């Protein structure tokens with residue numbers, strides 16, 4: 001069963017997601033070489049709390065920060081620390097805001113200074129994977145068409161799709177059913193109902209898709225240490241398309 005939200009609930013989600021969007025823009029305007037990932041997290045904490053929201057990630061299953069800040073070969077769930085951002089890094093910032101009983105969720109991958117052509121392409125393709133996923137997406141679309149479209153575009157560009165992390169529905173909980181994988185067979189899965197709210201979040205690797213989690217229990221890195229990128233928006237499925245809440 002895929003849950004749907006009322007218009008009243010969607011209005012509240014819209015507000016949480018607006019804060020996520022604005023926070024990501026704020027981080028994008030500030031992030032630069034020489035900053036630590038902890039300083040990036042501080043910006044996120046300040047912005048979200050100043051917006052009258054709470055950072056959903058802080059304390060979630062013991063997670064110790066407001067944002068996930070994942071550099072280069074870190075795919076997701078990079079814990080902010082004293083690591084200094086360098087020219088040539090790519091950095092994904094993933095954050096959630098909780099307000100009025102609802103969570104919003106979004107992620108962007110930023111390029112620090114001059115990055116290699118491969119990293120630049122990876123960031124662009126990862127973002128484009130999201131837009132491929134929502135092309136034609138509307139009520140009645142089979143769930144796994146999302147992953148099919150992400151995978152097709154990523155692999156046609158020579159990249160691979162991370163398997164062990166997925167998108168998800170969202171609402172009163174940060175992670176609601178169903179999971180939204182970034183790979184799949186066209187025409188399969190339950191049909192999406194109008195009013196369901198999904199986080200669609202391609203996680204794409206320049207090399208292989210295998211990952212391992214470091215001893216901190218969170219940080220997920222590619223096994224081959226090649227770079228990975230992440231791009232995420234929260235969307236409402238509508239009768240005639242999608243409404244993107246974090247753009």
Ligand code: MF3
Nearest residue numbers: 057060063068094095096105
């Ligand atoms: N924002 C992440 C997601 O897309 C959640 C990160 S897990 C946390 O699902 F522990 F950091 F919250």
Ligand code: CO
Nearest residue numbers: 105199201232
């Ligand atoms: Co998410």
